[in-house]
Amino acid sequence: MILNEKLSKYLDELLRLDLDDTEELYSYLVENKFPVVGRDTARFLAQIVLIKQPEKILEIGTNVGFSALTMAKVLRKGMIYTIDYREDLQKQALENFKKFNVEDKIKLINGRAEKMLHRIEDKFDIIFIDADKRGYPLYLDYALEHINSGGIILVDNLFWKGSVYSPESFDPPKTAVPTLIEFNNRFSQMKNFKSQLLAIGDGLGFAIKLD
Template identity: 35%
Template sequence: MKKHRDTSIVQITDANIEEYAREMTTPESEGVKALIASSDAELEYIDMLSGNLVGQMLKMLIKISGAKRILEIGTFTGYSAIMMAEALPDEGEIITLEMNLRYQKLACKHFREFDHQNKIKLLEGNARELIPELKGEFDFIFIDADKLSYESYFKQALPLLKQGGLMVVDNVLWDGTVLDPEDQKAQALHEFNKMVSQDSRVEQVLLPVRDGVTIIRKK
């Protein structure tokens, strides 16, 4: 989930290289392409979609890790949930949390159309209130929601992640503004990145993919 801005403040990756990377990456399924078109028709901005580079990375990590139970914090219109569901085995499950009423409506529509195996369960409400109510362990957690709450999401969700499980966090470079934060979100993300880097319970790698993605493994 990014932000509503026509151009990036900082081009993290050369535009030609990023386009080349997209061309050489497995394309989205026809169902996901239909979801993108539907989202674009309904909303003024769809730059909060994770994008195919991040989406395919999520799918790859899920398949490599053998994850079967996933928690997603921040649904938007359902793009990343559908992408991840495509990577799950038949018995897999995704619980995704969304507070925005309009996004909930769109996501539910997309899940009815594209989640034919009913792997995805949408919980409506504030993630900080919903996470404490969740039961059981998760193999994989994806965070892509309110940037000001990333630290809170991490602290609440990490105990739910199994040992050796993966957590992926999107938009951690925030157009490169974390290098010299001048607004609340950039500062919050910078503090979040520092906190994760100093947490002895995890190991992590921050990748300059799209708007920055951190892959975290719970020790």
């Protein structure tokens, strides 16, 4: 949450993760510095899945599976494909999926996204981008080609802790900042999409493909 610290703390207290059993895992991941989505972003992802009830979701950036788990828990029918090049993290992700009985809704794809995406010809109802920031332009190229009409593209960390609109807050400047600034310009003005940058988590891109 990027708005301000007091508001962030207030919302984090309010937004317990559906008062369910994932809260304990989430707190563990945050305490141990896993790069997991914000609590508000996790809740938002689940809301989008609930509204959309997608048949196919693609996630780029599994880590230990928290965001995929969050979506899978509310997915009635349908499949989540999630890519990460770290096999060790995906092993942990699988353990988490098993623990929460969602392993049959999630297919892990191990490899570098820039290579693996060439092999995935499917179209998706939701594409969630949350991996290396330098790869974002390429992942967006892919998403534009592989999102269904009415489908939703979501992209995490677009504010990069405020550095895209307040570069002086970062010393030294982060190398991802120029890429993200350009990415945000492009994302906000995509033809045939209704796009928005939401001030939740670390800034969440949200774009709906028009018919």
